[in-house]
Amino acid sequence: MMARTSNKFNSRLSSVATEMEIVLAQILPEPAGPQSRIMEAMAYALLGGGKRLRPFLLIEAARMLGKETKGIWLAAAALECVHVYSLIHDDLPCMDDDDLRRGKPTVHKAYDEALAVLAGDALLSLAFEILTQNSIHSNADVRIKLIFELASSSGTHGMIGGQVIDIYANLSDQNETLITHLQALKTGALIHFSTTAGGRLAGAGEKDLQNLSTYANALGLAFQIRDDILDVEGDITVMGKRTNKDAGLGKATFVSIYGLEGAKEKAHKLGESAKHALEPYGDKSDILCAAVDFVLNRQK
Amino acid sequence: MMARTSNKFNSRLSSVATEMEIVLAQILPEPAGPQSRIMEAMAYALLGGGKRLRPFLLIEAARMLGKETKGIWLAAAALECVHVYSLIHDDLPCMDDDDLRRGKPTVHKAYDEALAVLAGDALLSLAFEILTQNSIHSNADVRIKLIFELASSSGTHGMIGGQVIDIYANLSDQNETLITHLQALKTGALIHFSTTAGGRLAGAGEKDLQNLSTYANALGLAFQIRDDILDVEGDITVMGKRTNKDAGLGKATFVSIYGLEGAKEKAHKLGESAKHALEPYGDKSDILCAAVDFVLNRQK
Numbered sequence: 213m214m215a216r217t218s219n220k221f222n223s224r225l226s227s228v229a230t231e232m233e234i235v236l237a238q239i240l241p242e243p244a245g246p247q248s249r250i251m252e253a254m255a256y257a258l259l260g261g262g263k264r265l266r267p268f269l270l271i272e273a274a275r276m277l278g279k280e281t282k283g284i285w286l287a288a289a290a291l292e293c294v295h296v297y298s299l300i301h302d303d304l305p306c307m308d309d310d311d312l313r314r315g316k317p318t319v320h321k322a323y324d325e326a327l328a329v330l331a332g333d334a335l336l337s338l339a340f341e342i343l344t345q346n347s348i349h350s351n352a353d354v355r356i357k358l359i360f361e362l363a364s365s366s367g368t369h370g371m372i373g374g375q376v377i378d379i380y381a382n383l384s385d386q387n388e389t390l391i392t393h394l395q396a397l398k399t400g401a402l403i404h405f406s407t408t409a410g411g412r413l414a415g416a417g418e419k420d421l422q423n424l425s426t427y428a429n430a431l432g433l434a435f436q437i438r439d440d441i442l443d444v445e446g447d448i449t450v451m452g453k454r455t456n457k458d459a460g461l462g463k464a465t466f467v468s469i470y471g472l473e474g475a476k477e478k479a480h481k482l483g484e485s486a487k488h489a490l491e492p493y494g495d496k497s498d499i500l501c502a503a504v505d506f507v508l509n510r511q512k
Numbered sequence: 513m514m515a516r517t518s519n520k521f522n523s524r525l526s527s528v529a530t531e532m533e534i535v536l537a538q539i540l541p542e543p544a545g546p547q548s549r550i551m552e553a554m555a556y557a558l559l560g561g562g563k564r565l566r567p568f569l570l571i572e573a574a575r576m577l578g579k580e581t582k583g584i585w586l587a588a589a590a591l592e593c594v595h596v597y598s599l600i601h602d603d604l605p606c607m608d609d610d611d612l613r614r615g616k617p618t619v620h621k622a623y624d625e626a627l628a629v630l631a632g633d634a635l636l637s638l639a640f641e642i643l644t645q646n647s648i649h650s651n652a653d654v655r656i657k658l659i660f661e662l663a664s665s666s667g668t669h670g671m672i673g674g675q676v677i678d679i680y681a682n683l684s685d686q687n688e689t690l691i692t693h694l695q696a697l698k699t700g701a702l703i704h705f706s707t708t709a710g711g712r713l714a715g716a717g718e719k720d721l722q723n724l725s726t727y728a729n730a731l732g733l734a735f736q737i738r739d740d741i742l743d744v745e746g747d748i749t750v751m752g753k754r755t756n757k758d759a760g761l762g763k764a765t766f767v768s769i770y771g772l773e774g775a776k777e778k779a780h781k782l783g784e785s786a787k788h789a790l791e792p793y794g795d796k797s798d799i800l801c802a803a804v805d806f807v808l809n810r811q812k
Contacts, residue, residue: 241668246690247676247697250668301633306625325606326679329629333601333636334672340640341663344656352652356644359659363641368541368550372634376547379626390546397547 221502228271229264235289239342253323253331254338258296261314265507266406267292269431272499273410273424276490283348284413287358290342291406294366297335298402300328302375336366349413358409365401374398388469392433399439400432407431407500423489427500430486435507437479440465444472446512483508521802528571529564535589539642553623553631554638558596561614565807566706567592569731572799573710573724576790583648584713587658590642591706594666597635598702600628602675636666649713658709665701674698688769692733699739700732707731707800723789727800730786735807737779740765744772746812783808 236258243251267288274284303310303318304325311321320328342348343359364370374397381390407428411421444467466475483504490497536558543551567588574584603610603618604625611621620628642648643659664670674697681690707728711721744767766775783804790797 245669245673245677246681246693247668247673249680250672250676254668297633301629304626304629306629326604327676329601329604329606330672330676332633333597334668336633336636337663337667337672340659341667344660344663352656355656356652359640360644363637363644366633367637367641368547368554368634369545372550372630372637373545373547376550376627376630377545380549381546393546 218502218505221499221506224272224499225263225268225503225506228268229262231285232264232267232288232292233259235285236292239286239289239293239338241338249323249327250330250334253319253327254334256322257300257319257331258293258335261316262292262296263510264288264292265503266295266402269403269406269428269500269503270410270413272503273407274414275410276493276496276500277411277414277416277420278496279414281349281413284410286342286345286348287409287413290339290362291402291409293335293339293342294362294371295402297332297339298366298371298375300332300335304328307375307379354412357412361405361409365405370397370401371399374401387464391464391466391469395433395436396429399436400429403432403435404428423492426489427486430482430489431504431507434479434482434486434504437466437475437482438507438510440467441472441475441479442510442512443467479508518802518805521799521806524572524799525563525568525803525806528568529562531585532564532567532588532592533559535585536592539586539589539593539638541638549623549627550630550634553619553627554634556622557600557619557631558593558635561616562592562596563810564588564592565803566595566702569703569706569728569800569803570710570713572803573707574714576793576796576800577711577714577716577720578796579714581649581713584710586642586645586648587709587713590639590662591702591709593635593639593642594662594671595702597632597639598666598671598675600632600635604628607675607679654712657712661705661709665705670697670701671699674701687764691764691766691769695733695736696729699736700729703732703735704728723792726789727786730782730789731804731807734779734782734786734804737766737775737782738807738810740767741772741775741779742810742812743767779808 237255240255240258241251243255270288270291271280271284274280299313300319302308303313304320310318312318316322318328319331323331339362340359343355343362345355348355348358366372368376374394377390377394378398381394404425407424408416408421411424416424443465466478469475470478486504487497487501490500537555540555540558541551543555570588570591571580571584574580599613600619602608603613604620610618612618616622618628619631623631639662640659643655643662645655648655648658666672668676674694677690677694678698681694704725707724708716708721711724716724743765766778770778786804787797787801790800
């Protein structure tokens with residue numbers, strides 16, 4: 213049973229990633245004009261890699277509620293643009309200073325810093341441009357709601373806020389409460405958007421949105437705990453990026469707070485909570501529940 | 513007559529700037545939480561300076577068409593967020609590497625590079641968040657249209673595209689056509705958005721939008737030519753930023769192409785075209801016509 217779900221899950225994850233690659237290539241502006249270099253850098257960053265976990269969650273949340281439209285694929289593409297923009301900027305020398313991402317040179321290494329800043333900026337603008345399209349959802353109020361939620365979950369009370377805490381919080385202040393809050397913003401907010409946006413596009417009611425929200429909050433935190441575990445245990449050749457960097461910087465992480473086994477236990481419990489939130493959907497929630505196991509067991 | 517219009521214009525420009533300052537302070541997130549540093553950096557960049565020319569054009573375009581709502585002030589604030597985000601990123605060491613902006617240290621000097629990147633990112637997200645508000649315009653389709661136009665005029669076929677050409681175009685390629693195209697994207701696209709957004713919010717018809725568009729395109733180019741003239745003739749103590757930097761870099765400018773007098777002549781002709789486009793509005797266009805003279809004669 214476990215193996216069957218897992219096989220089904222892997223095949224779904226891989227098929228969504230394949231399909232997303234096509235959609236992402238379609239939404240990118242064609243390299244044209246004397247500024248074609250920026251379109252090339254955007255394609256370099258956006259295409260050819262990544263698990264596409266956030267788009268997957270958006271699409272599978274909509275599927276769980278029984279609705280799949282062209283709009284969910286476009287919304288998932290917009291979401292991935294925001295995720296990738298944040299990776300490009302986080303990798304900059306003035307932030308994490310990473311040379312490697314998804315197994316290839318980061319954008320500022322492959323191009324230069326100016327183009328990395330601008331390619332990130334352009335992907336953020338593009339995300340909002342995509343969400344205005346009529347084919348996202350015929351009701352403009354729904355599109356407005358998605359734009360609002362994407363903007364706020366990427367802003368100072370979401371992803372950017374989390375990144376700022378991560379960079380500037382006093383290390384001695386990094387207790388469990390602060391780190392949990394930091395990660396809820398830095399990683400959690402966009403994962404939360406993923407599932408609730410999928411729900412909204414599938415016509416979710418308030419109760420559905422609450423369930424998806426509970427699922428996403430638990431999953432997002434479990435995701436980050438797994439990240440911290442991989443930072444210690446991970447293999448750079450599997451990860452495709454630098455490991456041991458947080459511990460190397462003397463930063464507090466979930467592993468430094470809970471210990472390695474404690475962190476695994478905490479992640480497991482969060483996984484159970486995430487699955488529990490989707491019990492009302494019975495078998496229909498199989499894929500999103502398998503996504504929890506995937507997050508808890510991933511090697512990269 | 514000329515002096516009277518000019519006095520009236522100066523008083524309007526100054527009163528819009530004063531009012532905008534209040535609105536901008538309102539739309540900024542309160543410095544709160546462990547990430548309060550980012551809200552402070554956003555306020556540092558956004559408040560206390562600038563002519564607020566783009567917001568002014570948006571508001572006066574709406575006024576010319578006889579409609580002033582709370583929504584135009586909010587839309588103007590969103591527009592200014594995008595303008596200021598672009599200044600913060602353009603000032604970064606990896607781009608123009610400027611230490612001074614509006615007479616005070618640039619964001620990466622007052623804070624650091626990471627926070628400058630993130631404050632710019634946050635202002636861009638905030639702009640779109642603001643445009644989703646119901647108080648912008650009660651019709652969601654109008655808000656969607658504004659979001660689309662702001663996103664596209666700031667993207668790879670707008671402001672960012674222009675910046676990329678400015679940074680990477682081969683100097684020997686910088687002929688009149690290329691520089692005109694570059695500036696139409698880098699400066700022109702957002703000025704174009706300013707006037708047409710004001711028009712849209714005031715219920716402009718297609719013909720009005722065409723007139724405002726013609727006005728904005730001529731004004732935007734005249735604005736940039738004046739910038740190039742000031743780069744050569746300007747006084748750093750008046751400008752509040754470094755001068756002679758384009759010529760110093762051996763970059764082609766409108767001055768290097770047309771000569772100083774030729775550039776002034778070209779700007780004057782563009783100014784006349786801009787005013788001509790607003791003839792159908794008679795006296796109602798006085799302020800927007802005076803804005804042309806202001807742009808052509810400004811000393812900073």
